[in-house]
């Protein structure tokens with residue numbers, strides 16, 4: 001039978017669950033990616049458009065190498081998928097399942113349309129370590145707290161040993177001519193060419209996340225083989241150390257499979273003798289599970305997309321001062337660690353995790369702007385911008401989310417002292433501060449900062465913190 005394969009958040013050939021299933025049924029597979037006009041999350045930041053465009057280019061080449069083709073379309077998948085399926089006379093349409101509310105509803109509509117045409121849809125879970133409906137808390141509810149979720153998930157994975165991968169055919173070494181091209185469709189290369197021509201992302205050379213399946217593999221190898229994973233526990237919090245994997249965009253667009261990434265942490269067992277190594281591997285696994293956790297949460301609690309998990313936050317009297325927000329957004333708050341981080345984001349499309357937490361706390365708890373303003377700015381900029389992870393990160397930072405800890409307020413100066421003690425990160429991103437002494441920077445000695453063409457802090461942390469707490473007391 002002829003098959004239409006729809007790529008979404010799985011822009012890869014290797015270890016792609018739905019593709020493995022499709023291929024076990026037939027080799028007459030035509031694949032497609034659709035620039036969904038109703039769902040612009042994949043490309044509505046220039047950084048993500050760059051990542052997507054380049055990943056699609058490589059994916060298209062791989063399909064060509066395999067004797068078939070990636071058909072690119074733009075518009076509404078609700079109409080396009082049934083049309084394409086009809087054109088190639090497909091009996092089946094395969095895709096990997098999504099957890100986002102919009103995608104779930106859209107997919108349901110498409111399924112119904114295809115059913116009317118007598119075309120069967122086969123959906124598979126691929127983007128997660130474990131299906132959301134296969135892990136529940138003791139009383140059969142979805143988890144809303146990370147700790148017990150991690151414990152349960154880890155024990156389930158331990159039972160498995162490791163994830164099965166690429167059992168069937170998807171070894172790059174013998175990739176040629178696996179599939180048969182369907183000639184019924186005209187070339188759609190111009191759709192990609194037009195898309196790529198319109199990308200305006202100045203950070204393409206310096207963004208640490210790299211598009212495409214090959215690059216994702218290289219990033220993973222760098223992280224594992226160069227032993228960065230062994231020092232992750234101590235290095236991951238220092239933004240100047242390059243101590244993390246930079247795999248976030250690859251995982252978000254599925255240019256690498258989460259199973260492959262997880263398995264890479266298991267092959268290191270022989271090094272467990274060293275306590276620090278063991279801790280580091282586990283700490284990294286825990287981060288992968290944060291990704292997992294937020295996706296499960298959004299699947300079970302779709303209302304998270306619209307507002308706070310803790311409803312009392314609906315009544316918080318946000319000040320939402322647009323001028324302060326703009327200062328934050330442009331990296332011009334006069335608080336060095338915050339500005340360095342926002343400039344890293346604006347230049348490269350990526351920001352270090354420690355800094356994401358610092359700038360989020362600053363926007364919400366110092367500038368008293370609603371976390372949704374920050375969530376939006378991140379989605380407009382981040383190369384790894386992902387509804388579940390971003391919403392989860394912002395709700396965590398705002399204290400409105402799942403995390404039971406009531407209030408978490410970061411002092412940006414204390415954070416900088418701890419995690420950028422010799423101001424390498426600050427001075428790299430704010431060159432006008434390169435001659436200022438570290439102690440002046442870390443203590444926020446305003447008069448000296450002003451002398452160096454750098455603005456004084458737009459707010460006073462201690463005053464704002466007291467104000468925030470008093471507003472919080474009201475709700």
Ligand code: FAD
Nearest residue numbers: 244245246247248287288291353356384385386389390393
């Ligand atoms: P590593 O440290 O190497 O971690 C490995 C992988 O684990 C990451 O690639 C990512 O997939 C996952 N991961 C790590 N930490 C987290 C976390 N806290 N939550 C969810 N997944 C995690 N991550 C995104 O992928 N997309 C987002 O839109 C996003 N928005 C965020 C917003 C805020 C306010 C905060 C505090 C965090 C956000 N994160 C987001 C999480 C985290 O900052 C990034 O995943 C991480 O910095 C990516 O760098 P890395 O790949 O080098 O991570």
